[in-house]
Every structure is written in structure tokens, then in C-alpha cells.
Amino acid sequence: MTAEKPTPTGATPGFPLTTGRTKGYQRKAVDAFLARARASFEGRGDGPRITAADVRTVSFPLVKHGYVIASVDAALGRVEDAFAGRARGDAISTGTGNIWVAQSRASAQTILDRVSLPRGGRFRRVVWPKRGYRIDEVDVVVDKLAAYFADGRPVTVEQVRSVAFRRQRRGYNEAQVDDMLDTAVDVILALG
Incomplete structure (x- = not known):
């Protein structure tokens, strides 16, 4: 597995990055999953609809200069909450x-x-x-x-x-x- 390079000066990553020998979640994998989750939540995605359980069980490769794990996990918790709330609302609205x-x-x-x-x-x-x-x-x-x-x-x-x-x-x-x-x-x- 190759280490990701630090974000170029001036670019703002979605989450804080790890430093030194500490590994974090691979930025590309996190960004791709969150983009797919957003598209699914907004009803625009080609693939299967993402569920709260999918968000809870997603995993990402660990790399140098990746996203800080705790920051991503906290965001995923909020995303999972949103999907669960949507599912509950859908169940109520559809009878x-x-x-x-x-x-x-x-x-x-x-x-x-x-x-x-x-x-x-x-x-x-x-x-x-x-x-x-x-x-x-x-x-x-x-x-x-x-x-x-x-x-x-x-x-x-x-x-x-x-x-x-x-x-x-x-x-x-x-x-x-x-x-x-x-x-x-x-x-x-x-x-x-």
C-alpha cells in the first residue's frame, strides 16, 4: 500500500490529516464513500441505496498522511444518524x-x-x-x-x-x- 502525499499548500482537506508515523483513513476512499452516501441520501445515485448499517460497517485502508480516524468516525456517526432518521421517516410516511x-x-x-x-x-x-x-x-x-x-x-x-x-x-x-x-x-x- 502506498502512502498518500500531504495536501498541497493552500488546499483544504475534508478532515484533519495525520502526521508523523500515525496512520489515518485513506483520503480517496473516504471522499468517494461520502460522495456516494450523499448522492444516495439525495436520491441521485446509480448504485444500491445506502443504509445506516452500510455507513456503520464501512471500512477504509490505513495510510500515512490519511484523515484522522476519530474525525472521520464522528462524521460517519452523523451520516448514520441521518440515514436512520430518513428510514424511520420513510416507514412512517409510507404507512x-x-x-x-x-x-x-x-x-x-x-x-x-x-x-x-x-x-x-x-x-x-x-x-x-x-x-x-x-x-x-x-x-x-x-x-x-x-x-x-x-x-x-x-x-x-x-x-x-x-x-x-x-x-x-x-x-x-x-x-x-x-x-x-x-x-x-x-x-x-x-x-x-
Whole structure:
């Protein structure tokens, strides 16, 4: 992979650029995705319509002199919120709001079923000697989500998006945890 050259003097990049040895998201890939997302949101694009889930799961190559990751991730969070809001509005305006609510309830129930399992046993564990997410850290986040879904205690989408776990041997299966967190984001966004 080749490093991107710094922006020429006088040019203004869309996001701050990394310096030194720190890598960031490849500018060309970020700019192309955001242009495609904008076209999709505005209803002018040739390809398939982009969804909030597409925005959440997009990934970019890491390069020297790329965009600062945190800045791009924050912008992607706002873009995801816009797409989720549009989907919710579309469901209400087309009379499929009941389906939207039913799907959100089913997703919330799936999360509640998962979080009702005992601490330390909420997700599959990876086999020795592989590493997965730290069980105690995941369980703390899951407890907060349980309080949100069961009792309405405040949790923001940003808190769920920004969660990061250390790794341990025989930890929780990362894909399962990530899937549950994605579902939680979907439900929180659906509730608006």
C-alpha cells in the first residue's frame, strides 16, 4: 500500500490529516464513500441505496498522511444518524411504521434475551489460545444496555459506537458482541 502525499499548500482537506508515523483513513476512499452516501441520501445515485448499517460497517485502508480516524468516525456517526432518521421517516410516511416498530421491538427483545444470561456466559467464548473481548468489560456494557432497554436508563448511540474492549484468552467471540452492539445501535436510532 502506498502512502498518500500531504495536501498541497493552500488546499483544504475534508478532515484533519495525520502526521508523523500515525496512520489515518485513506483520503480517496473516504471522499468517494461520502460522495456516494450523499448522492444516495439525495436520491441521485446509480448504485444500491445506502443504509445506516452500510455507513456503520464501512471500512477504509490505513495510510500515512490519511484523515484522522476519530474525525472521520464522528462524521460517519452523523451520516448514520441521518440515514436512520430518513428510514424511520420513510416507514412512517409510507404507512409501514407498525412494521418498523415491530422490528425494533423484536431486536430489543433479542438484546434483552442475551443480556438476561448470567455474566460470563452471555456470548460464545473463543477457543484456547485465541483471544476475544474481555468478558468483564463486555458484561459492564451489556448491563448498561440492559438497563436502557428494560428501565429506560440513558444510553446514547455515541456511547455504544465508541465502546472498545481489551482482549483476553478465551474471551467473548468478537463477532457476536459486535453484532449485538450493531443491533443496539439500530434500535436506539429507530427509537429516535
